[in-house]
Amino acid sequence: WPPLRRSLAFIFTRSRLASLRYVPATLWAVVAGELECGMVAVNSELVTHVGAPFGGIKESGIGREGSSEGLQAYQETKMVCLGGLE
Structure with missing residues (x-):
């Protein structure tokens, strides 16, 4: 370093x-x-984009909104196996 x-x-x-x-x-x-932050901008005032997830970490807010990452907070992953479908 x-x-x-x-x-x-x-x-x-x-x-x-x-x-x-x-x-x-x-x-x-x-x-x-x-x-340790949710967004970083270098030489730009634009920190986010319509297709990019928006949000922070720690006390600035946990989680993301916007894009597909915003939906993940409301989803539960489940595996389903189906048999006998011949």
Whole structure:
């Protein structure tokens, strides 16, 4: 993590958000994976999309709404085996 920590120190000590453009996308993938949040936007004010699940974690709200993930909270998985259907 030392290279990541140096990069994050560079990113978050700058006064302008435009400096985020010079950070490799692979670094942002690592950072986004480590954040404990429901949504991440990098260099964009758009955080969600109509087809994307929306929601948070911890005290900001558990669960998702929108997309197919929003329906999973209301569904129960069940296996049914039928015999003698010849």
